[in-house]
Amino acid sequence: MSRVLVVEDEAHLADGLRFNLEAEGHAVEVAGDGEAALDRLVEKEERFDAIVLDVMLPGKSGFDVAASLREKKIYVPILMLTARGRPEDVLQGFASGADDYLPKPFELAILIARLESLLRRSAWMKPAASLASPNVGASPSDIAPSTEPLTAHQAGADVFTFTGKSIDFSELELRTFGNTIHLTVMEAELLRYLVRNEGRVVARKSILEDVWGLHEDTDTRAIDNFVVRLRRYIEEDPSQPKHLQTVRGVGYRFVSEPE
DSSP states (O other): OOEEEEEOSOHHHHHHHHHHHHHTTOEEEEESSHHHHHIIIIISOOOOSEEEEESSOSSSOHHHHHHHHHHTTOOOOEEEEESSOOHHHHHHHHHHTOSEEEESSOOHHHHHHHHHHHHHTTTTTSOOOOOOOOOOOOSSGGGOOOOOOOOTTEEETTEEEETTEEEETTTTEEEETTEEEEOOHHHHHHHHHHHHTTTSEEEHHHHHHHHHOOOTTSOTHHHHHHHHHHHHHHOSSTTSOSSEEEETTTEEEEOSSOO
């Protein structure tokens, strides 16, 4: 039986989620605000298999709660509920460490399906979900993304190594410069996408659609923020990137063995 924490300040919605998730066989606890959730998860060190986390909470927002948990190295899967479902909110949720999002109002069946998907990831220590097949790209062949499986520099079933660094996609870990960095699912998915397309220029809009399922009209500057963070992880000098290269006006190129 999976243990789920619902963090929701609207009592009728929290009670409804508890009732329906319990009917699906889950053990459900409810926290009415972000501080209460952090108290249970951080201070009391209670263990949950997943969290359903509303963004609009009194006091600490859902974004703040997610970021606090990741800073404390608590990697329980988070399904974030957003009131508006704006791409900016979705990307902010991913940046704070959420695994998936669902805009309100939502269909109960979809929430249950999303939650079950997160639970199957087994607390972030199972292979991340496969990327959707790309269907968006620019006309030149060098910016058409690929979904071929990883081959070059592969040290294991889901490990990619390059210049003394390794990305373990099954463990969501990046090992570099003597350190082990825990990746969010979305960070790992973006890295996997770039690695699969090694040497190709990948358009920002392709990343938005193929990695995060967002529409073309989304502000692509959010991609830049993710890349800046990944550069801090893998580049010896993030201000002079050699692995995650910017192609002005188009997107990014991953190079495992720069000249």
